[in-house]
Amino acid sequence: MKFSCEKYLIQQAVYIASRCTASKSPIPALEGLLIEAGNDVKITGYDLKKGIYTNFPADVAEPGAIVLNSRLFGEIVRSLPDGIVSLNIEKNNIVEIKCGDAEFSLIGTDSGEFPELPAVEKENAISVPQDILGKMLRQTIFAVSDNESRPIYTGALFEVENDELVIVAVDGFRLSLRRERVKTGSLESCRFIVPGTALSDVEKLCTDSEGTADITVGAKHVSFVIGSTVLISRRLEGEFLNYKKSVPTEFAIVMEVARENLLRSVSRVSLVIDEKMKNPLKVFVGPEFVNVSCTTGIGSGEDRCPAKMKEGQAVLTIGLNNRYLLDVLKAAPDDMIRIGLNNANSPCVIFPSEGDGFAYMILPVRLRV
Numbered sequence: 260m261k262f263s264c265e266k267y268l269i270q271q272a273v274y275i276a277s278r279c280t281a282s283k284s285p286i287p288a289l290e291g292l293l294i295e296a297g298n299d300v301k302i303t304g305y306d307l308k309k310g311i312y313t314n315f316p317a318d319v320a321e322p323g324a325i326v327l328n329s330r331l332f333g334e335i336v337r338s339l340p341d342g343i344v345s346l347n348i349e350k351n352n353i354v355e356i357k358c359g360d361a362e363f364s365l366i367g368t369d370s371g372e373f374p375e376l377p378a379v380e381k382e383n384a385i386s387v388p389q390d391i392l393g394k395m396l397r398q399t400i401f402a403v404s405d406n407e408s409r410p411i412y413t414g415a416l417f418e419v420e421n422d423e424l425v426i427v428a429v430d431g432f433r434l435s436l437r438r439e440r441v442k443t444g445s446l447e448s449c450r451f452i453v454p455g456t457a458l459s460d461v462e463k464l465c466t467d468s469e470g471t472a473d474i475t476v477g478a479k480h481v482s483f484v485i486g487s488t489v490l491i492s493r494r495l496e497g498e499f500l501n502y503k504k505s506v507p508t509e510f511a512i513v514m515e516v517a518r519e520n521l522l523r524s525v526s527r528v529s530l531v532i533d534e535k536m537k538n539p540l541k542v543f544v545g546p547e548f549v550n551v552s553c554t555t556g557i558g559s560g561e562d563r564c565p566a567k568m569k570e571g572q573a574v575l576t577i578g579l580n581n582r583y584l585l586d587v588l589k590a591a592p593d594d595m596i597r598i599g600l601n602n603a604n605s606p607c608v609i610f611p612s613e614g615d616g617f618a619y620m621i622l623p624v625r626l627r628v
Contacts, residue, residue, distance in 0.1 A: 260348045261347045261348070262346055276304035276312065279309050279310050280305075288372040291329050295370070299314050301314045302315075303373070325354055326373050340359040345357045352366060353365070377480050379475050382449075383449045385419055385449075386474070392465050398435065400435075402428040403455030413456075422440055425437070439616070473485075477494075479493060506618055510608070515567045515598075518594055518596045525562075539580060539625075540553050544568075547567065578603070579607060606620045
């Protein structure tokens with residue numbers, strides 16, 4: 260194998276593919292990147308759960324393939340001066356890397372030791388603008404669970420029906436939901452669950468405001484084609500929460516508030532909350548305001564922001580986890596939001612003033628008397 264290309268092309272490809280390399284593996288090749296040169300150059304990372312490969316143009320003198328340690332190769336590429344990078348495989352899988360006056364030799368691994376990525380047999384397909392998919396993921400996957408004892412919730416649910424895409428994430432304490440109208444292609448209706456670690460990579464890949472992300476759903480895997488990059492992930496199997504029955508739609512009290520105002524109030528009061536103690540916020544809803552307060556072992560804080568009561572007339576005090584509330588207020592895509600409440604022991608639901616593009620549900624925390 261022998262090829263040359265601009266440094267920024269190979270550096271970007273290495274950065275993308277390295278997202279899916281294993282940090283430690285009984286299969287040494289999985290800690291590396293598979294580099295293949297043909298008509299262009301393809302770099303692949305794979306950890307047996309998800310894989311990424313991306314292509315870039317290069318001047319290929321001799322086709323071939325090799326596996327190089329991801330961490331070391333990535334550091335070398337980043338350190339090279341700007342200019343043309345050349346890679347050449349010598350005898351015994353020795354790879355020479357040159358750029359300007361810099362030169363390295365690395366011992367590679369035979370490409371035959373790199374496991375083959377799973378094929379995604381097309382059952383359904385959907386095309387989503389990258390900017391829309393990226394926003395939907397940023398506004399939901401923060402609620403994906405990291406508790407491996409309930410693996411189904413370590414992923415997010417994709418549900419497509421009637422040209423509408425819904426993404427739902429839940430961790431047992433909160434739920435996030437976003438929906439958008441999309442062109443579903445050959446997909447009529449479908450439900451599938453994608454691990455949150457893969458979706459985090461997909462969100463970072465959605466950088467082209469004019470491009471699309473093509474999603475192909477197979478029996479056991481799902482692929483995301485984003486520009487010249489393809490991410491393949493296994494699907495999670497199991498029974499996901501029935502969000503349609505879990506999120507309340509009728510409330511005793513509905514308050515309308517400017518998202519930024521409430522975000523600033525919660526942020527200020529959160530300064531006195533010790534992460535070790537995790538004291539809840541005391542949220543008091545009045546006729547024309549929302550009052551946020553908290554008393555901890557290091558002090559106390561209180562702030563108030565104006566609001567309008569759109570439904571109901573009663574006042575209510577509820578305890579909420581400050582971090583969960585901050586996550587929602589940072590993610591909600593509208594400037595004006597509504598807060599739906601029933602009582603101190605029922606979930607708090609945040610939704611738009613108009614339409615049904617999002618919904619965030621937070622379970623309450625018992626306040627100390």
